Amino acid sequence: MKYGFWQAVAWIIIYLGLVQLPTILALGFQAPSAGSFAAELGAILGLLALGVLAMQAAVSGRHRWFAVGAGMDNVLQFHRQLGIFALLLVLAHPAAMLIANPTNFAFLDPRVNLMRAAALNFIIIATLILVTSSLLRLTFRLSYELWRVIHGVLSILVIIGGLSHALLVNSYFAPDWKKLVLMSVVGLALLLIVESRLLRPLRMLRRPWRVIEVIPEPGNATTIMFEAQGHAGLKFRPGQFVWLTLGDSPFSLQQHPFSISSSAAHPDKLAITAKALGDFTSNLSAVQPGTHAWLEGPYGVFFHDAARSRGAIFIAGGVGITPIISMLRTYRDLERDYPLWLIYACSDADSILFRDELNEMAAHLPLTLVCVLSNPNEEWNGETGYVDADLLARHLPEDNDVIEYFLCGPPLMMDSVEPILIARGAALNRVYSERFNLV
DSSP: OOOOHHHHHHHHHHHHHHHTHHHHHHHSSSOOOOSOHHHHHHHHHHHHHHHHHHHHHHHHTTOTTTTTTSOHHHHHHHHHHHHHHHHHHHHHHHHHHHHHOGGGGGGGOTTTOHHHHHHHHHHHHHHHHHHHHHHTTTTTTOOHHHHHHHHHHHHHHHHHHHHHHHHHHOGGGOSHHHHHHHHHHHHHHHHHHHIIIIIHHHHHTTSOEEEEEEEEETTTEEEEEEEESSSOOOOOOTTOEEEEEESSOSOOSOEEEEEBOSOTTOTTEEEEEEEOOSHHHHTGGGOOTTOEEEEEEEEOSOOOOTTTOSOEEEEEEGGGHHHHHHHHHHHHHTTOOSOEEEEEEESSGGGOTTHHHHHHHHHHSSEEEEEEESSOOTTOOSEESOOOHHHHHHHSOOOOSSOEEEEESOHHHHHHHHHHHHHTTOOGGGEEEEOOOOO
16 A cells, blocks of 8 residues: 555644644643743643654554555654654753743752652753664664664653653643543553564564575675464565564564565565675674574565556666565566566676576566666676666656656665656656665
């Protein structure tokens, strides 16, 4: 299922309604307050901050029901932007309250009330750490695993702290029934964290996988083949991805997303292909057959429906071929005969992944294969340079209102190719892009 305009509008309305629930609950069912404008604004900013922070648990928890069709990369980008917005709200709340009444500084003064001041200062500092560590994780040289611990623990504590502050300080929640409703609403957000961090791994224990083969690939990449153990496997659509955990238990901080590179026609045997770009991916080549594995998914709306397709154009760069090779393998296994085009850009001939298999597919499928090298050797007689308008005009057909376009590769390539496709007549709802920037 992929997004349409009205689906997007519906989810935005739902999100805004849920975020504003604490504010609606506070302002409703009571007479207007006689406080100053600054004080009322400060209270509303604080309640809105609590709503945004609580909803972050739904946005970031990889829940299949949330924003169905939006795509995981889009949802997590939205999560990052809302984190910045939440931080601004958290900082604006005490600022507005101090402007309204400077004596409110006593709430932050440990000399007046140590526990209350410590709790409020913690919320501010913890939210600042949450946002900055997420935006600047690589700058701070935080490992992904350490960042997950920091993010998970602080998220729970900030939400609990914000809830406690609203219940104990804000006169809007003086009635017991309002306290109960607010605790129930925010408590649901905390339950979502429990579901994603505890209940989901428990369910994964019933669906183990085992590494059956580790294959070295060109360009310092590795393919790992998995086989389902005691279950039917994982039904997925070609182009989707999973979160992988290696080891004896799914309760691990080392959980990383990878596109599935195998055919969707064989759900009991899955494969991922990854280039060595970090600590985790650099060690994939050392994984031994027989290693236990846990796959959470599938996720993503970057998929090709081979059973209903009337033709597709794939444009890949480097390791961005991995979700597309899954689509092509599925197309081959289902014996479909609709026309396909693949423009595959790499730095050099030694970096072309699945080269022999792609050539074989081009010989037996209605597939037009064009490899483009930016740094070719003297023996290369194919396309050189970069994927630009001239190259696409030479090899792609005119748009016919049914062809779908799938782009996956380096951000610079995708940012330059997308407007070219639109200029050629491709409608936005037929151009799908996948960016590997989830963590």
